[in-house]
Amino acid sequence: MHTQLPHIPVIVIGAGFSGVAMGAQLKRKLGLHDYVIYERSPDFGGTWWANVYPGCAVDIPSIFYSLSFAPNPDFSQLFPDQSEILRYIKDVAKKFDVDTHIRVNMSWDDATWEEATKTWSVRLRDTQTGEIFLQECNILISGVGGLVNPNPCTIPGADTFEGAIAHTARWRKDIVLENKNVIVIGNGCSGSQVVPAIADKVKNIYQFVRSPQFYFPQNNITIHPSVKWAFRYVPFLMVFLRYAMFNFMEYWFIQFYTNDRGNRHRLMKKKLSDNYVEKTAPKEYWDLLKPTYKVGCKRRVFDSGYLRSLHRDNVHLTNDAIVMIQPTEVITESGKHYPADVIILANGFAMADYSLNVVGRDGVTPQMHWQKMGGISAYKSTACSAFPNFFILLGPNAATGHTSALFSIENTINLIIKLARPILQKKQAEVVVKFDHEKDYCVKQQAALQNRVWADCRSYYKDEKGWNFTMYPWSSYTMWWESRFPDMNAWAYSK
Ligand SMILES: Cc1cc2nc3c(=O)[nH]c(=O)nc-3n(C[C@H](O)[C@H](O)[C@H](O)COP(=O)(O)OP(=O)(O)OC[C@H]3O[C@@H](n4cnc5c(N)ncnc54)[C@H](O)[C@@H]3O)c2cc1C
Ligand SMILES: NC(=O)c1ccc[n+]([C@@H]2O[C@H](COP(=O)([O-])OP(=O)(O)OC[C@H]3O[C@@H](n4cnc5c(N)ncnc54)[C@H](OP(=O)(O)O)[C@@H]3O)[C@@H](O)[C@H]2O)c1
Ligand SMILES: *[C@@H]1O[C@H](CO)[C@@H](O)[C@H](O)[C@H]1NC(C)=O
Ligand SMILES: *[C@@H]1O[C@H](CO)[C@@H](O)[C@H](O)[C@H]1NC(C)=O
Ligand SMILES: *[C@@H]1O[C@H](CO)[C@@H](O)[C@H](O)[C@H]1NC(C)=O
Numbered sequence: 001m002h003t004q005l006p007h008i009p010v011i012v013i014g015a016g017f018s019g020v021a022m023g024a025q026l027k028r029k030l031g032l033h034d035y036v037i038y039e040r041s042p043d044f045g046g047t048w049w050a051n052v053y054p055g056c057a058v059d060i061p062s063i064f065y066s067l068s069f070a071p072n073p074d075f076s077q078l079f080p081d082q083s084e085i086l087r088y089i090k091d092v093a094k095k096f097d098v099d100t101h102i103r104v105n106m107s108w109d110d111a112t113w114e115e116a117t118k119t120w121s122v123r124l125r126d127t128q129t130g131e132i133f134l135q136e137c138n139i140l141i142s143g144v145g146g147l148v149n150p151n152p153c154t155i156p157g158a159d160t161f162e163g164a165i166a167h168t169a170r171w172r173k174d175i176v177l178e179n180k181n182v183i184v185i186g187n188g189c190s191g192s193q194v195v196p197a198i199a200d201k202v203k204n205i206y207q208f209v210r211s212p213q214f215y216f217p218q219n220n221i222t223i224h225p226s227v228k229w230a231f232r233y234v235p236f237l238m239v240f241l242r243y244a245m246f247n248f249m250e251y252w253f254i255q256f257y258t259n260d261r262g263n264r265h266r267l268m269k270k271k272l273s274d275n276y277v278e279k280t281a282p283k284e285y286w287d288l289l290k291p292t293y294k295v296g297c298k299r300r301v302f303d304s305g306y307l308r309s310l311h312r313d314n315v316h317l318t319n320d321a322i323v324m325i326q327p328t329e330v331i332t333e334s335g336k337h338y339p340a341d342v343i344i345l346a347n348g349f350a351m352a353d354y355s356l357n358v359v360g361r362d363g364v365t366p367q368m369h370w371q372k373m374g375g376i377s378a379y380k381s382t383a384c385s386a387f388p389n390f391f392i393l394l395g396p397n398a399a400t401g402h403t404s405a406l407f408s409i410e411n412t413i414n415l416i417i418k419l420a421r422p423i424l425q426k427k428q429a430e431v432v433v434k435f436d437h438e439k440d441y442c443v444k445q446q447a448a449l450q451n452r453v454w455a456d457c458r459s460y461y462k463d464e465k466g467w468n469f470t471m472y473p474w475s476s477y478t479m480w481w482e483s484r485f486p487d488m489n490a491w492a493y494s495k
Contacts, residue, residue: 002123002132008036009424011122011137013108015039016046018143018393018409020089021067022416024096028069029417030424036135037098037143038124040107044093046145048086051190053168053344054177055197056082059189059218059302060404063238064245067092068410071238073231078221079304106133110357111140113388118429120358120389138429139420142356143393146470147349153185157325158343167345168194177201180341183330185322187213189301191346195315196305204314206330206338208322211298211458212291214273217280218302246476252402253475255296256452266295266453273300280307285317293457299401351460351470360387361432375467377445379438379490380482382412388432389423391416396469397445399461403476411483419491428493437490448473 010026012019012035019037026032043049058065062075065085070092075084093099109123109132120140124133150167158165164175168190182202184191187209195205223231231238254265277289280303289307291298309315320332329337356366364386370376378384381398382391391412392398398408422428449468454461461470472479 002134005133005135007119007136008034009137010035010139010141010420011120011135012037012141012143014046014143014145014393015041015044015093015102015104016048016143016145017067017089017406018046018145019102020044020093020098021406021409022141022143022393022413023098023101024067024069024092025413025417027096027098030421032424033097035101037102038106038108039102039104040127042104042127044099044102044104045086045089047147048082048089050148050169051082051171052173053171053190053194053197053346055193055195055304056168056190057193057304058082058085059304060249061245063242064249065404065406067406068242070095071231071242073228073238076223078223079218079302108144108357110359111390112359113361113390115361118389138423139389139391140358141391141393141416142395144356146351146394146399149350150345151347151350153325153343153345153347155322155325155330160327161325161340161343162327163341163343165343165345167347169349175342177342179203181206181339183208183322183338183340183343184346185343186210186346186348187301188346188348189299190348192301192306193304194344194346196309199309199312199315202314204316204339206340207315207317208332209288209317209319210321211293212288213298213301214270214291214295215277215289215301215303215307216269216273217276218304220304246403246407249403250476252296256401256454256471256473258451258453262453269295276303277307281310285310288317288319291457294453296401296453297455297457298459298461348460351463356392358387358390360384360390362386373439373442374446375463375465376469377442379433379441380412380415380486381408381472382415383419383433383438385433385435385438388430389420391419397472399470400472400476400479407476408472408479411479415483415486418486422493428495430494432492433490434492437487441490445473 012022015037026035057079061078062080066072072088105127107125107127109125111120111122114121119136122135150169166172177198178201180202181204184207274290281289320334322330323333324331330340331337369384369386376396378396381395393409393412419431452473462468
């Protein structure tokens with residue numbers, strides 16, 4: 001049983017930054033109002049709606065972690081917290097009338113390419129009632145994000161635990177931390193933000209880590225009202241600073257090369273990080289805070305008070321792995337028992353089960369298609385030759401470790417707008433990337449990835465076979481150029 005919804009030219013899945021920016025650009029650049037965004041959560045904002053753990057904040061300066069067409073002179077800090085970013089997304093959605101196009105509590109189940117009509121038949125499920133809807137569209141755009149599905153807690157005994165267990169991205173407002181013994185698992189950006197944010201509330205924090213991270217100092221500058229005033233009224237000031245910030249951050253890209261220049265840059269960065277750790281953190285933990293893998297292999301952590309919090313008597317750090325959870329304690333590999341009232345999972349997200357439920361031309365699934373490619377990939381991170389009129393935002397190899405994810409999202413959106421224009425103007429019915437171009441791109445990309453640092457450690461950047469499906473191996477300038485001036489020979493249109 002299902003309900004058929006009326007045909008619509010564009011369907012976007014996911015209402016995080018990707019979906020909202022896509023909607024805004026459909027309106028701004030194509031004057032299109034006939035689109036809908038489906039979001040499975042009860043509200044929109046994506047990452048910034050889901051991650052409400054204490055301490056959650058952005059670590060890319062907000063002047064650049066914002067959309068190019070919607071500068072915000074009102075951010076209070078250089079690195080504002082989650083609530084400000086969420087408010088910004090909501091403001092952008094309102095300003096460009098995207099909010100009225102978002103349907104929440106609607107989960108995308110799958111989509112099938114219909115050759116006869118050159119449309120996608122999209123299946124959606126109301127998360128409240130379970131009701132199934134089908135809708136046809138000409139262009140289907142996935143903005144489902146990457147860091148959305150929390151890693152589960154696989155430690156034996158978790159089901160017997162008497163207190164609350166919560167992942168940072170599934171934070172529950174009802175969790176009481178006051179005077180509790182809190183276990184934190186993980187030390188990525190999320191774990192390193194949550195620890196200092198709760199340290200003065202709890203009785204004890206016992207943080208369990210696996211591999212060390214590189215820490216760098218962060219200057220969280222408060223933006224003075226006079227500066228906000230200048231941002232609002234001095235022409236091009238924000239544009240100029242945004243560009244300056246982009247260039248400044250892009251300089252960090254050198255660290256990813258495995259050549260001499262990269263080595264020198266990494267050595268410099270390693271020294272900076274090690275010195276900072278030695279200056280800021282207690283000596284007993286230095287070994288756990290100074291990685292031996294190469295800088296850049298994992299996403300660096302900007303320290304927002306974490307290292308200093310390790311000096312507190314109630315904050316304890318160890319790499320002794322938890323092997324068993326009991327009703328009121330955890331037991332480690334070395335046999336130690338730690339009292340536990342609350343367990344916070346800051347153990348990251350499931351990335352490797354990256355899958356898209358689409359059935360393309362001739363019944364081809366992404367799994368079948370990616371077998372031909374050697375692994376998960378997409379032409380310019382956004383399209384595959386078996387899936388006409390289908391695009392992915394922040395897709396395979398679209399991530400950058402050193403700069404704003406929004407830059408990548410916006411570049412792909414610009415490319416999609418260019419490609420979709422003839423379809424939405426009804427001059428063409430289909431656009432698809434040519435197989436040979438896709439394959440060449442994939443080979444070239446994986447070859448470039450061989451000469452980057454990401455092989456040097458375990459991270460969510462790769463799948464279990466070591467296939468690199470996350471990182472973009474070239475500079476942001478290349479990314480910008482290639483989406484601004486795409487090779488149109490790579491694409492085939494048909495009526
Ligand atoms: C805690 C945290 C902090 C971060 N900080 C930074 C930072 O400082 N700088 C930076 O550049 N990046 C950061 N990131 C990365 C961040 O995810 C991106 O910057 C950006 O927000 C991604 O936006 P998105 O819209 O592509 O994906 P998301 O924000 O993840 O949104 C995807 C949306 O799709 C929805 N969805 C998924 N599947 C379905 C489905 N089947 N049906 C319907 N809806 C679906 C989800 O519910 C979600 O709302 C951070 C990530 C996390 C988790
Ligand atoms: N703006 C920000 O500052 C900010 C904040 C949060 C998140 N983010 C973004 O979101 C991404 C994900 O961040 P995240 O911190 O949520 O996840 P993450 O970077 O994947 O970190 C998860 C950490 O948990 C560790 N871990 C996993 N299982 C464990 C176990 N059983 N025992 C001990 N440790 C375990 C991992 O160790 P291993 O290293 O050994 O695998 C890893 O260090 C970041 O890379 C970043 O892009 C940004
Ligand atoms: C979405 O679901 C939530 C419960 O998860 C509910 O409270 C809310 O009213 C729903 N919103 C809409 C618009 O259906
Ligand atoms: C920057 O400071 C503000 C205000 O004190 C805070 O809310 C935010 O979390 C801080 N950001 C970081 C990254 O620490
Ligand atoms: C992935 O990249 C690393 C370098 O970062 C390389 O050593 C490894 O061989 C690559 N894997 C594949 C499958 O190409």
